[in-house]
Amino acid sequence: MEMLKEMAIFAAVVQHGGFSAAARQLGLTTSAVSRHVTRLEAYMGGRLLQRTTRSLSLTELGTEVHAGCVRLLNTAREIHAFAGSYRAQPSGLIKVSAPIVFGQVWLAPKLPGFLARHPEVDIRLTLVDRKVDLIEEGMDVAIRISNELAPGLAARPLCGMRYVLVATPAYLQRHAPPGEPAQLADHSCIYLGYSDFGEHWPLQRGSEQVTVKVRSRMTINNSAAILAAVEADGGIGLMPDFTAKAALETGRVVQVLPDWSLREPYAGAVHAVYVPGRHVALKIRAFIDYLLA
Incomplete structure (x- = not known):
């Protein structure tokens, strides 16, 4: 037609x-x-x-x-x-999109287990840092990190997400760790270059809110690369918690100002979104349920 x-x-x-x-x-x-x-x-x-x-x-x-x-x-x-909605077993190709670093560190490691459980299902994962139109681009599921989701889509919350400030122990030995947000101005800070807030960081602790202007000689458009720069003792990095998780667990970096969080739309909850309807394919339901479990 x-x-x-x-x-x-x-x-x-x-x-x-x-x-x-x-x-x-x-x-x-x-x-x-x-x-x-x-x-x-x-x-x-x-x-x-x-x-x-x-x-x-x-x-x-x-x-x-x-x-x-x-x-x-x-x-x-x-x-x-x-x-696929009436098959006894999930089968067929599932096309999934996700943000690049989240897809690398959180989603991709879960896929082999799902495929082992469902041998008749294949997955095509596309990692891209933009909103994918599910209908226009033929995607079955999109992973989105935001509390502001587009209308007309079904959404299942998978996990929470917040920004964290991290630095290496060696960097903090050479530079006095900040005890309050205003002291971030005395440090070299690294953050996402395309962020809406730029060098003005809106931070919150409970009901207390401040905005701090930081200085930086380096911005990067990928949070994994920010972590790499931080691990090279480059300064204090602002990044999603899923990016920093492994480095924090091994002690390669430590959290700075842990009581403070960033106020930003690209935060809060990670959702799996899909096109709603009376007949959602069994493969899609099985995939989202697996991620939730």
């Missing part, structure tokens, strides 16, 4: 209230989203959206087409899940 992709993108534009918002959710450029909608309008023979610089609204034709697109997409989701 023609225009299925365009229909899905058009529905996303309506759902998220604009081309830019839909593009962010789908992992596409705004211009690509606009081209797909224009193609659908040409195919339908009329304008689907009234666009101004400040607003976006459905035309009469667009309202009818959008309703049909939503019905079609919901049916496609159910058909996608239906094939």
